[in-house]
Amino acid sequence: MPPSLPPLYPITLQHGLLLGAALFSVGLAGVLAKRNAIVILMAVEVMLNGVNVTFVAFAGYLQPPVLTGQVFAVFVIAVAAAEAAVGLAIIIAIYRLRQTVQVDKADELRG
């Protein structure tokens, strides 16, 4: 049975989930297709945002209202900030070492 698309309005849970999935997939495409480490980091942020949208959608539509989803989104944002800091530090260290931020140039550990 093919899934039926939700009507345009009112906005329901499915709309939020679809947006989350779309953001996640676009971010994933970016991670897989780009070679610049900083852009990959940005695409990861987009993926995390897709996850956040999903969390928030669940928290918003759950009956009776429970805010667990939003609390988790707060944690995701916090971890994303930490990840960006460490990731950029690593990228800068790599740049100092090899004068490039292209990920396929940093392949010394490959056998």
Place this chain on the structure above:
Amino acid sequence: MSFLSCPFPALVCNPFGLARDGIYGLLAAIVPEPLPTVALTVLGIAMLIAIIALTVMSQVWVERRAVAFLQERLGPNRVGPAGVLQSVADVLKLLLKEDLIPFKADRATFVVAPLVVLVPSLSVWSLIPWGPGLAIADVNVGILLVLAIGSFTTLGILAAGWASANKYSLLGGMRVAAQLISYEVPLVVSALVPVLWAGTASLQGIIESQATVWNVFVLPVGPIAFLVFLIAGIAEVNRSPFDLPEAESEIVAGFHTEYSGMRFALFFLAEYSNSLAIGALAAVLFLGGWQGPILPPYVWLFFKAYAVFLILVWIRGTLPRLRYDQLMHFGWKVALPISLVTLGATAVLVSAVQGTAA
């Protein structure tokens, strides 16, 4: 909508109330329900922008006269009585000046960047309450949203510095980024002190919690938090002595080196609007907001915001510019620990007060 501390008829407390009701009645007769509300909101925003633009023009004149006074000069006094039309002349001239876009510049970013700076600095005003119930939007995370919108400015400045394809612009943009990251943290942390005190993050709630005593007089944390907020606020709006991003003795004009004419005027407008917004925010958080005797509330808020702006002008006319490492040192090693300790002390105080009350 309650007019708690306003001793006047509602018309004086909320001068737009009557007009608002009239326009609303008119519109509601013609168009269906959400549209009149939307139209009124748009109208309110337009009026607010006009008021802010006029205020900025007055600020420029006041600043030039005040700095002249501090330096024992006269200041602009040739156009209009005491030079009050000086800003009008400036605006007229800047409007008609040639609009240069450097050949190597990134055109789209170069054009968009001033707007990215200006739009948030104007949107902040939609959240600031001018009186009881007199705000375009009263959200319950008001203070967080104001600070969040304010941080967009950094992005615009960074983009402007990068898009200009000029070494000095880029350096200015980098300085803005480093400076704002350093001072955003003390700003937010010291702004949380009144939030703890009021038990709400809504700007109206914070103002109403100061009905008996202003937060700045709540000893011992109030004055310290206010001071940290003010210093971090000056750094946030890049005004002297923290105007390193546009330090002309080092990096020409910083991020707006390549901007001429109206685009430069937009940066100018945003900077002054931000200065007044920091004043209004300081008034809301620490100086009782629109509360005050005799005069209507919006006059009080305007007075307080302008008074804080005058303090900023005074500091600008008094202190020399800081060196870059001094700025960083102060932000991370002085302002941040002080604001954190203040926040902790406030938390302890609040729980002690609540404990005795319960």
Place this chain on the structure above:
Amino acid sequence: MVIPMELLVAGGFYTFAAAAIAGAISLIIARNVFHSALFLTLTLASAGGVFVILGADFLAAVQLLIYVGAVMILILFGLMLTPQDVELPNLSTPGQAISGAIVAAAIFVVSAATLLSAQWSGTAAEPSDVATTEQIGVSLFTTFVLPFEIASVLFLVAMIGAIVIARER
């Protein structure tokens, strides 16, 4: 005739959602890394707007404050510290790019099909409209106090780690 409020809400949702997805796609397509970063800002800010519509106003403010105010600035900073080769193609080899797009599209189709066909029980017709700040604060310090502490320690570790890694030797 009365325009229902849901239509305005829906209009807001679609505007923000379209902006978010357009920003994310432009992020990948853009040749210039700086443009990618600006598009990422668009995506993040639009996601903040979606949060508001889904009834998470506190989270929207946090999203703007942390992502736009801190993470984006950090990324742009990193961008400027590592001069980019404009000449080099930013995309991977065509094969890798195409296969990446196919994988992403497949994941999107599968997850969309799943979430559309699933029967969601116990969900409301519209997002709950309660003040969230206080509840989030309370649950952070009661139910989720352990994750909260772990996150704090993670922050500390990340901060020290970033300083150690990026420090000039």
Place this chain on the structure above:
Amino acid sequence: MTEDPSAERARNVRPIPMLTQIGGRRIAPEGAEGTPEIPFELRQNVMIASVDRLVNWGRKSSLWPMAFGLACCAIEMMAAGAARFDLSRFGAEVFRPSPRQADLMIVAGTVTIKMAPAVRRIYDQMASPKWVIAMGSCTIAGGPFQGSYSTVPGIDNFVPVDVHVPGCPPRPDALIWGIMKLQEKIETESLYRTNDGR
């Protein structure tokens, strides 16, 4: 009818030849050569006159100078901005570090041959409308260094100067006089015809 004092100024404006052809193709009708005669009364009555007056008022009241001091005259320029003489009375104390935002280049001091390209470059980087004041004898004609191997004999060799302020160095009040002269000159400009031919 009494003569308006600005009429004399308006008549003295250097006429700019009318643009009659572009790339060899005539765009103006036969016989339309040179500046068309506009009667004085008409100049006062058509709308562009009042727009011109407003625009010129804005431009002359807000002359932001380039911070561009080359030698000892710069000290006098600084004095002009300081407490005793106070350039800010004319709205001209906003010394802009970037040429993009400046309206007025005060070339204060000896211009050497090595510096000349920089002066010209700064002038080119300024946004129109722009004006130049040559301050001091060196800038005007080489001054005491005239004829030396290294000094430019007057900057009007490579930038169009609007006002010359003589003196070695000129006192701050002389510079302020120069700025007031420039303000008078700006008053005679028009949106469709500026004094520097643009």
